[in-house]
Structures are given as structure tokens and as C-alpha cells.
Amino acid sequence: MKKDLKKCVDFHGHLCGGLLMGYRAAKAAMKNLKSSFAKDEEVVAIVENSSCFVDAVSVLTGCTFGKGNLIFKDYGKMVLFLLSRKDGKGVRVSFKSENNDKAQENFYSLMNKVLHGKANDKEKSLFKKIKKEREKKLLTKKDEDLLNIKRIKMPLPAxxxxxxxxxxxxxxxxxxxxRIRKTKKGDYCLECLEK
Ligand SMILES: [Zn+2]
Ligand SMILES: [Zn+2]
Known part of the structure; x- marks a missing residue:
């Protein structure tokens, strides 16, 4: 396993398809922008999902919630924007659609069965096999076969x-x-307001 992928797996806790997608998207975006790990806020990432994907993006790009340079948009898409504050350049990375809806549907229903402990041994081993194949594809496919990489122009977030x-x-x-709210009884934090 490559060193940078190992780092992602160590941080995330396991190897999975989502992590690999984040890994590929982040690497392609960084290569396109010629950017390196952000020690401060010099690079900003916008992600359109909050799944395993994001952990690889954080590890590779250095964009984290803690530093304020990771922005989450709840669109449910495996999409990454990477923007550089240094030169104002930006790139959008998405995945080419698989064109095999049936296979995808089968994989996800199998995965849910396995995750909820409802799969028999045959289904479990089938799931393992397909999962491995998918991961291999995500690791070995060329950028141009896997990804849409597009230079974009957009205003940098504050x-x-x-x-x-x-x-x-x-x-x-x-x-x-x-985050304080004025009430009749005084200034309340949102936690107290909720109660
Ligand atoms: Zn995962
Ligand atoms: Zn309070």
C-alpha cells in the first residue's frame, strides 16, 4: 500500500470505497493545482458529502473543520472542489458515472444486508469479492477514465x-x-435554548 494511502487508512480506521474515492479525488485535485498539504488556510476544500470520502480529503489536503478550510455542502455527491488562496485557482473533481445501475443497486442492497447482519455466508463472501474488485478499480483506473477534472473560477470563501x-x-x-440568543430571561446559548 502506498504511504499516503496508508496514512488515510490509519486516520479513517479502515479501507473502503468511499475513502478510496476521496483519495483519488484529492490527489487529482492537488496535482491539477500543484498544491501541497495545507499547513494553514492556503487551500480550501469544499465537499458535497460527509462520508468516508472526506477523511481522505482531509488527510491529503490538510483541509479540516478545525482549521476552517473544509466546507461541507449536503448535496450527497462525491464531488470535491479545491481552491488555492495563493493564486485564486480552483478545480472541481467528480466521478464518471458507472453506467451500470443494476450492478450498483445489487451491490448496495448486498452491502446493507451485510451491515445489518442479515446476509448468509454465501452473500458475505460475494460481497467481499465485489468490494475488493471495486476497490481495485478505484486504485488502478487512470485519472482520465475515473474522474472529471475541471478548472473552475469561483469566489474564495472568507x-x-x-x-x-x-x-x-x-x-x-x-x-x-x-451563537448567543437574546431571550426574555437573558442571553442563552443554543444548547440552553433547545432545552
Ligand atoms: Zn470508510
Ligand atoms: Zn447555556
């Missing part, structure tokens, strides 16, 4: 802003000032 903390009148804990 840099991460750090806000001061204020005290919640109910629980007494510190809250980011933009």
Missing part, C-alpha cells in the same frame, strides 16, 4: 474568523458571540 466568547445567562458557559 477566511476563518475567530469570535470572542460571551457568557450564557443560563448555564454560565462561554459561547461564541455569534
Amino acid at each position: 477566511r476563518a474568523k475567530i469570535f470572542k466568547s460571551v457568557k450564557c445567562d443560563k448555564c454560565g458557559e462561554s459561547v461564541m458571540e455569534t
Whole structure:
């Protein structure tokens, strides 16, 4: 296993198709932009799913929620945007559709059976076999056969802003000032407001 893939697997906890898709998308995007691991906010990633995919993107690009340079859009798509603050260049990476809906449907129904402990031994070994084949494809296919890579122009998201903390009148804990809500009983954090 390649060193950078090993890093992703170590962080994520296991090897799976989603992780491999994130791995391939991130590598292709970084190659296209000639960018390297972001130590600060010099690169911004926008992901359109919150699955295994994102972990590989974070490990390779250095874009994380913690640094504020990972943006999640809940679109349910295996799509990655990578934007460079240095030169304003950006790239969008998506996956070519498989054109085999039946096989996909079968794989997902098999996977759900296995995950919910409802598969028999034959189904389990079949799932393993297909999973391995899919992973091999994701690892060995050439970028141009697997991915759509498109240079894009879009405005860069604002840099991460750090806000001061204020005290919640109910629980007494510190809250980011933009997350406090005025109520009749005082300034409440969202956690207290929910209660
Ligand atoms: Zn996974
Ligand atoms: Zn509170």
C-alpha cells in the first residue's frame, strides 16, 4: 500500500470505497493545482458529502473543520472542489458515472444486508469479492477514465474568523458571540435554548 494511502487508512480506521474515492479525488485535485498539504488556510476544500470520502480529503489536503478550510455542502455527491488562496485557482473533481445501475443497486442492497447482519455466508463472501474488485478499480483506473477534472473560477470563501466568547445567562458557559440568543430571561446559548 502506498504511504499516503496508508496514512488515510490509519486516520479513517479502515479501507473502503468511499475513502478510496476521496483519495483519488484529492490527489487529482492537488496535482491539477500543484498544491501541497495545507499547513494553514492556503487551500480550501469544499465537499458535497460527509462520508468516508472526506477523511481522505482531509488527510491529503490538510483541509479540516478545525482549521476552517473544509466546507461541507449536503448535496450527497462525491464531488470535491479545491481552491488555492495563493493564486485564486480552483478545480472541481467528480466521478464518471458507472453506467451500470443494476450492478450498483445489487451491490448496495448486498452491502446493507451485510451491515445489518442479515446476509448468509454465501452473500458475505460475494460481497467481499465485489468490494475488493471495486476497490481495485478505484486504485488502478487512470485519472482520465475515473474522474472529471475541471478548472473552475469561483469566489474564495472568507477566511476563518475567530469570535470572542460571551457568557450564557443560563448555564454560565462561554459561547461564541455569534451563537448567543437574546431571550426574555437573558442571553442563552443554543444548547440552553433547545432545552
Ligand atoms: Zn470508510
Ligand atoms: Zn447555556
